Amino acid sequence: MHTINPSSGISLKSLTSPSLVQTVPVKLVVKCGYRFESANTNASKVNTNGAPASYNFAVGASRADWQSSCAILASKVVSQQPDTEKTGGAGEITVVNGHKSLDLVPIDNNLPKPLTITDLSPAPMHGSQLRVAYQGVPGAYSEAAAGKAYPNCEAIPCDQFEVAFQAVELWIADRAVLPVENSLGGSIHRNYDLLLRHRLHIVGEVQLPVHHCLLALPGVRKEYLTRVISHPQALAQCELTLTKLGLNVVREAVDDTAGAAEYIAANNLRDTAAIASARAAELYGLQILSEGIQDDSSNVTRFVMLAREPIIPRTDRPFKTSIVFAHDKGTSVLFKVLSAFAFRNISLTKIESRPHRNRPIRLVDDANVGTAKHFEYMFYVDFEASMADVRAQNALAEVQEFTSFLRVLGSYPMDMTPWSPPRED
Numbered sequence: 001m002h003t004i005n006p007s008s009g010i011s012l013k014s015l016t017s018p019s020l021v022q023t024v025p026v027k028l029v030v031k032c033g034y035r036f037e038s039a040n041t042n043a044s045k046v047n048t049n050g051a052p053a054s055y056n057f058a059v060g061a062s063r064a065d066w067q068s069s070c071a072i073l074a075s076k077v078v079s080q081q082p083d084t085e086k087t088g089g090a091g092e093i094t095v096v097n098g099h100k101s102l103d104l105v106p107i108d109n110n111l112p113k114p115l116t117i118t119d120l121s122p123a124p125m126h127g128s129q130l131r132v133a134y135q136g137v138p139g140a141y142s143e144a145a146a147g148k149a150y151p152n153c154e155a156i157p158c159d160q161f162e163v164a165f166q167a168v169e170l171w172i173a174d175r176a177v178l179p180v181e182n183s184l185g186g187s188i189h190r191n192y193d194l195l196l197r198h199r200l201h202i203v204g205e206v207q208l209p210v211h212h213c214l215l216a217l218p219g220v221r222k223e224y225l226t227r228v229i230s231h232p233q234a235l236a237q238c239e240l241t242l243t244k245l246g247l248n249v250v251r252e253a254v255d256d257t258a259g260a261a262e263y264i265a266a267n268n269l270r271d272t273a274a275i276a277s278a279r280a281a282e283l284y285g286l287q288i289l290s291e292g293i294q295d296d297s298s299n300v301t302r303f304v305m306l307a308r309e310p311i312i313p314r315t316d317r318p319f320k321t322s323i324v325f326a327h328d329k330g331t332s333v334l335f336k337v338l339s340a341f342a343f344r345n346i347s348l349t350k351i352e353s354r355p356h357r358n359r360p361i362r363l364v365d366d367a368n369v370g371t372a373k374h375f376e377y378m379f380y381v382d383f384e385a386s387m388a389d390v391r392a393q394n395a396l397a398e399v400q401e402f403t404s405f406l407r408v409l410g411s412y413p414m415d416m417t418p419w420s421p422p423r424e425d
Helices: 063-069 141-149 161-169 189-197 232-237 239-244 257-267 278-284 333-342 390-402
Strands: 131-135 154-158 175-182 201-209 213-216 227-230 250-253 272-276 287-291 300-307 319-327 348-355 362-366 370-374 377-383 403-413
Touching (some): 131 141, 141 154, 141 201, 141 257, 161 175, 161 189, 161 300, 189 377, 227 257, 257 272, 272 278, 278 287, 333 377, 390 403
Parallel strands (some): 201 403, 227 250, 227 272
Antiparallel strands (some): 213 287, 319 377
């Protein structure tokens, strides 16, 4: 894996207009009867002859056959799609090296600086080497995850997760790596929101063991420290260990772990330590005061790999499928949705709820108790089955009967490593 400087071989111009940045779902005419006229129209649930739609999700032998017959895997949008495609404001986001809360002094080294939103513009096609965008600076765990998934890739640092998404959408990068959950800290909720907001597809996952180190400038001792800085998840994952080390210090959150190490080195802070990787210590000239300071030795972060196009699902190896949906109003609707998987012996590995950003409150009139207020939720579900599996196809056909919005985020190999089909003799 190589970490590249964004200024070499990448067009660094002003961000293009929002209309160019926004991606549009692929137009499809599919066997199951859902016709997509545009990115903003609802799906039609009738066949061209006016008959009710039949749910025929056969997967063809070629990519073209599959894309024309499996609308779900191509990010199908069913009726009443929520308005989630709005872009941000046109104003620039001022971030220095990814640390919004700190005044940074640039460090004198040759490491690539993260891309910012203002750096992005459509780039021409590049060579055959895979480019992977990640949030953070060199030495970040996301960079390590990119290297594990694609050992020969070129890693492109970005100052925000949003920028990593846009780098792929604008063809500056081929993949983006996104942390979504940790075995100690739980889900990273804002990244689930980004999965819904953008139109990238999950094409793989990596489970990366995370080994945190306490880093400081050479010669600094633990008793000199007055604060520890790192990503909020890293601080939470090391809370008990920091207490056991006798560090009664202020914990301060920054945007990423390696960025915390860079900040200490850049500003020559002798009263501050960072929680980051051993690689970050090497890159920024820091000493390791303590290794393996995570509260649990089995600390693992799950990353997903994102691409512009989905991969063709297979059945010759374990696959996982990720979906997001909003269910219809009614009694026990969520139970009915989940039962579609249970009745087919499909294991769910994750279910996550997030408040619906466009409809945060729903009023329910009840003559006996007055007016009740409820949040409306989007549900993210991972299940162990490939979209090439008839069970998964039938389960989603049943799920859509109880949902106002359903989208497949991706169907991909579990715990992905670089893989190619076996050669034919």
